Amino acid sequence: MSEATAASTPPVLGIDIGGSGIKGAPVDLSTGEFAADRLRIDTPSASTPENVADVVAQIVEHFGGQIAADGPIGITIPAVVTHGITRSAANIDKSWINCDAEKIFEDKLGRDILLVNDADAAGVAEVKYGAAAGHPGLVVLTTLGTGIGTAILYRGVLVPNSELGHLEIDGYDAEKRAASSIKDKEGLSYAKWAKRLQRYYETLEALLWPDLIVVGGGVSKDSDKFLPLIDINAEMVPAKLRNTAGIVGAAWLAANRLQQPALVREGTAAESALVE
Ligand code: BGC
Numbered sequence: 214m215s216e217a218t219a220a221s222t223p224p225v226l227g228i229d230i231g232g233s234g235i236k237g238a239p240v241d242l243s244t245g246e247f248a249a250d251r252l253r254i255d256t257p258s259a260s261t262p263e264n265v266a267d268v269v270a271q272i273v274e275h276f277g278g279q280i281a282a283d284g285p286i287g288i289t290i291p292a293v294v295t296h297g298i299t300r301s302a303a304n305i306d307k308s309w310i311n312c313d314a315e316k317i318f319e320d321k322l323g324r325d326i327l328l329v330n331d332a333d334a335a336g337v338a339e340v341k342y343g344a345a346a347g348h349p350g351l352v353v354l355t356t357l358g359t360g361i362g363t364a365i366l367y368r369g370v371l372v373p374n375s376e377l378g379h380l381e382i383d384g385y386d387a388e389k390r391a392a393s394s395i396k397d398k399e400g401l402s403y404a405k406w407a408k409r410l411q412r413y414y415e416t417l418e419a420l421l422w423p424d425l426i427v428v429g430g431g432v433s434k435d436s437d438k439f440l441p442l443i444d445i446n447a448e449m450v451p452a453k454l455r456n457t458a459g460i461v462g463a464a465w466l467a468a469n470r471l472q473q474p475a476l477v478r479e480g481t482a483a484e485s486a487l488v489e
Pocket of ligand 1: 292361
């Protein structure tokens with residue numbers, strides 16, 4: 214199956230839902246770059262599915278003239294998403310838990326929606342366009358931010374919802390010790406934080422033995438201050454796409470969902486196409 218990346222295809226809208234902002238941009242899938250400036254709107258303080266869908270609709274309307282009229286849209290969310298249903302909620306309203314979220318967006322927007330975990334979208338973007346482009350083996354992406362998000366990709370195919378930021382290490386939920394928000398909250402130096410990261414990444418490695426670990430999240434721009442202090446077998450590199458990764462990965466997935474069957478929702482045309 215060929216990828217929807219040809220330069221002649223119109224840009225595809227990607228939208229990244231976060232705890233403080235909802236960001237969107239049309240993505241040129243031939244390059245993985247934004248085709249227009251990103252729009253950011255504050256996440257509503259009551260971040261329920263309905264309120265968030267209203268903001269997403271504003272973003273879709275804003276870019277309406279720049280994307281295909283009936284084109285699919287990719288949306289990320291900081292939650293586990295199994296076949297369109299959100300199963301958890303990190304920094305967003307708890308009413309997302311067990312919510313038929315992809316369907317809510319589809320009904321609101323009248324378009325095909327691909328809803329995906331935020332770290333999974335970033336992992337896909339790095340494998341398609343970034344630090345792991347074309348990697349032939351096992352890649353793990355970690356995003357170090359408010360929490361720790363993870364994505365597992367083998368030869369470009371995503372194993373969704375890995376949630377390895379929640380590994381229990383030394384009696385702690387790993388992200389409560391090693392996320393970059395904890396570094397800030399506890400005022401840790403890079404050297405002290407790197408010790409916690411060492412413990413996290415050596416545990417992760419002992420369980421999965423990836424060939425390559427891509428380190429994303431805002432703090433990856435300062436990777437020279439902590440990556441050299443981490444000593445494991447796998448190659449570790451900073452993410453390339455930085456804060457565009459979620460939007461870019463979501464857009465790619467919306468256009469290429471049949472290549473990632475684990476994300477397809479039951480009962481949809483995409484599912485029928487897969488089982489035919
Ligand atoms: C959540 C993940 C999410 C990550 C990054 C974690 O706390 O459990 O679903 O990908 O934060 O936002």
